[in-house]
Amino acid sequence: MDAATTDAAPARSRMTARQRRRLARGVQYAVIVAVVAVLAAVADWGRIAESFFQFDIAADMFPEVWTSFWNTIVYTLLAFAFGMVVGVPIALMRVSEFAPYRWFATVYVEVFRGLPALLVLFLVGFGVPQAFPGIQYPGGVYGQVAIGLGLTSSAYIAESVRAGIQAVPKGQVEAARSLGMSRTRTMVTVVLPQALRIVVPPLTNELVMLTKDSSLVFVLGVTTATMELSKFARNELTDTANATPLLVGGLLYLLLTIPLGLLARRLENREDHR
Amino acid sequence: MNAPIVKVEGLHKRFGDNEVLRGIDLEINEGEVVCLIGPSGSGKSTLLRCVNLLEEPTEGTIEAAGHDMTGPDADLDLARRDIGMVFQQFNLFSHMTILDNLVIPQRRVCKTPKAEAVETARRLLAEVGIEGKEKAKPAQLSGGQQQRVAIARALAVKPRLMLFDEPTSALDPEIVGEVLAVMKGLAAEGMTMLVVTHEMGFAREVADRVLFLDGGVIVEQGPPSEVLANPQTERARSFLHRVLHPAD
Ligand SMILES: Nc1ncnc2c1ncn2[C@@H]1O[C@H](COP(=O)(O)OP(=O)(O)OP(=O)(O)O)[C@@H](O)[C@H]1O
Ligand SMILES: [Mg+2]
Numbered sequence: 396m397d398a399a400t401t402d403a404a405p406a407r408s409r410m411t412a413r414q415r416r417r418l419a420r421g422v423q424y425a426v427i428v429a430v431v432a433v434l435a436a437v438a439d440w441g442r443i444a445e446s447f448f449q450f451d452i453a454a455d456m457f458p459e460v461w462t463s464f465w466n467t468i469v470y471t472l473l474a475f476a477f478g479m480v481v482g483v484p485i486a487l488m489r490v491s492e493f494a495p496y497r498w499f500a501t502v503y504v505e506v507f508r509g510l511p512a513l514l515v516l517f518l519v520g521f522g523v524p525q526a527f528p529g530i531q532y533p534g535g536v537y538g539q540v541a542i543g544l545g546l547t548s549s550a551y552i553a554e555s556v557r558a559g560i561q562a563v564p565k566g567q568v569e570a571a572r573s574l575g576m577s578r579t580r581t582m583v584t585v586v587l588p589q590a591l592r593i594v595v596p597p598l599t600n601e602l603v604m605l606t607k608d609s610s611l612v613f614v615l616g617v618t619t620a621t622m623e624l625s626k627f628a629r630n631e632l633t634d635t636a637n638a639t640p641l642l643v644g645g646l647l648y649l650l651l652t653i654p655l656g657l658l659a660r661r662l663e664n665r666e667d668h669r
Numbered sequence: 670m671n672a673p674i675v676k677v678e679g680l681h682k683r684f685g686d687n688e689v690l691r692g693i694d695l696e697i698n699e700g701e702v703v704c705l706i707g708p709s710g711s712g713k714s715t716l717l718r719c720v721n722l723l724e725e726p727t728e729g730t731i732e733a734a735g736h737d738m739t740g741p742d743a744d745l746d747l748a749r750r751d752i753g754m755v756f757q758q759f760n761l762f763s764h765m766t767i768l769d770n771l772v773i774p775q776r777r778v779c780k781t782p783k784a785e786a787v788e789t790a791r792r793l794l795a796e797v798g799i800e801g802k803e804k805a806k807p808a809q810l811s812g813g814q815q816q817r818v819a820i821a822r823a824l825a826v827k828p829r830l831m832l833f834d835e836p837t838s839a840l841d842p843e844i845v846g847e848v849l850a851v852m853k854g855l856a857a858e859g860m861t862m863l864v865v866t867h868e869m870g871f872a873r874e875v876a877d878r879v880l881f882l883d884g885g886v887i888v889e890q891g892p893p894s895e896v897l898a899n900p901q902t903e904r905a906r907s908f909l910h911r912v913l914h915p916a917d
Contacts, residue, residue, distance in 0.1 A: 566760035570819075573721055574826055575750035575778040584777055589764045 452639040463627035470609040477545025482552030507550035519543035555597040559590035599659035680729035691885035704872040707882035713865040721752045753823030753831040759815040761807035768803040793821040813844035833864040
């Protein structure tokens with residue numbers, strides 16, 4: 396045992412750090428190549444092509460798929476708008492001097508960040524109408540979605556905006572106050588413009604999350620006209636007994652989310668260079 | 670003789686158990702330049718920030734620039750227009766251009782018409798020696814330039830009294846002079862100034878009165894020729910020795 400370690404140690408130290416790094420990288424490449432080769436050999440390519448790459452099935456989805464694609468965008472934007480309209484005031488309450496506002500906002504954020512989006516959507520779609528019979532959401536399913544997904548989103552948005560507000564240097568707030576600006580004036584003129592710039596990247600990420608969460612809308616029971624992308628793809632999957640619609644649906648999601656992700660990264664970098 | 674422009678009586682300030690100011694009485698007359706010196710943690714910034722109520726006094730009364738700051742119906746926003754403040758870290762609004770840093774406060778606080786606000790801003794920037802930087806953002810300026818803009822910004826809402834909290838402490842030694850020159854000019858125009866500083870040369874040259882603060886009380890005060898040259902207390906003597914001979 397002792398002898399073995401003393402033997403091994405000089406053997407290792409005979410390699411320089413760079414050689415060891417090169418060796419480690421070589422091993423990793425070899426493993427990746429091996430894994431890919433095995434997968435390629437094992438996979439039944441004919442079968443995969445048959446399940447996912449049926450061109451006529453894909454072509455058949457058009458142009459109807461655009462309705463659901465459009466609905467996905469609309470649901471996302473509605474939920475985001477609701478999230479902003481509620482989230483920004485909640486963020487302001489979280490940094491308020493008035494303690495009850497802070498308590499309320501903290502509870503609000505913890506509740507809606509802690510509950511699954513699906514559950515909140517159910518609550519809005521079914522729980523609330525049952526508890527308050529006769530309640531009508533403005534815009535029907537659109538209103539339900541705005542609130543149902545927007546509540547969850549508002550909690551995340553509130554947290555992002557709060558972080559943005561607190562990232563604005565306190566000295567600038569004191570400078571504004573010492574010039575005679577009121578608390579509200581300072582918030583509007585000095586803090587929020589800088590905070591909102593800081594939170595643009597996290598808000599863009601929130602849009603990406605919402606785009607995906609809009610797939611939950613199916614639980615509200617949707618018609619062809621109000622169907623979103625996931626539901627549409629799943630219906631097609633059932634109708635055709637083929638997975639090609641999932642691939643098409645997935646690609647359409649990426650068509651939305653990848654540009655948003657790139658945009659978020661661009662905006663983040665722009666902040667760095669400011 | 671006129672009523673004093675600053676009148677502090679029986680001022681105490683506690684942060685939790687920490688009593689930072691322990692009974693300050695201070696009067697400053699119109700046009701007077703008062704320098705506040707003292708060791709770190711002695712309460713200089715706290716005293717300054719109590720004058721415009723950025724810190725709320727625990728006890729005592731403050732009148733400044735004709736406003737009863739600690740009174741029950743004090744309108745602090747209105748009062749603070751008359752009390753300019755300059756900070757160690759400049760605190761320019763970083764999302765605004767240099768010009769907007771001076772224009773927006775006038776527009777929002779004093780409701781000055783735009784053309785007039787811009788004209789005032791240009792004149793003040795020229796007075797502090799900032800030219801051709803109107804469209805720049807604060808981060809593009811040197812520290813000395815930023816501090817001069819900060820002074821101009823404070824002047825833009827036409828204060829009657831200026832508070833300075835170590836305005837040159839964050840600056841490289843070679844650009845301290847350009848800020849001090851602006852402050853000297855201001856003093857020469859008759860502005861009432863309360864200045865926390867470690868610049869003993871400035872205090873000696875410009876101050877009408879020097880206050881030595883230690884442990885939250887004014888230990889010694891008088892004209893600079895007395896307090897700086899011939900301190901009466903041991904605490905002031907050892908502080909001045911440390912400041913004037915930092916190498917020992
Ligand atoms: N907001 C605050 N909360 C708690 N304690 C504070 C606060 N501000 C200041 N203090 C404390 O009050 C004391 C005096 O601080 P102050 O900033 O007035 O000193 P100073 O004389 O300006 O010192 P320096 O020369 O370092 O600026 C310090 O002990 C400091 O820790
Ligand atoms: Mg200080």
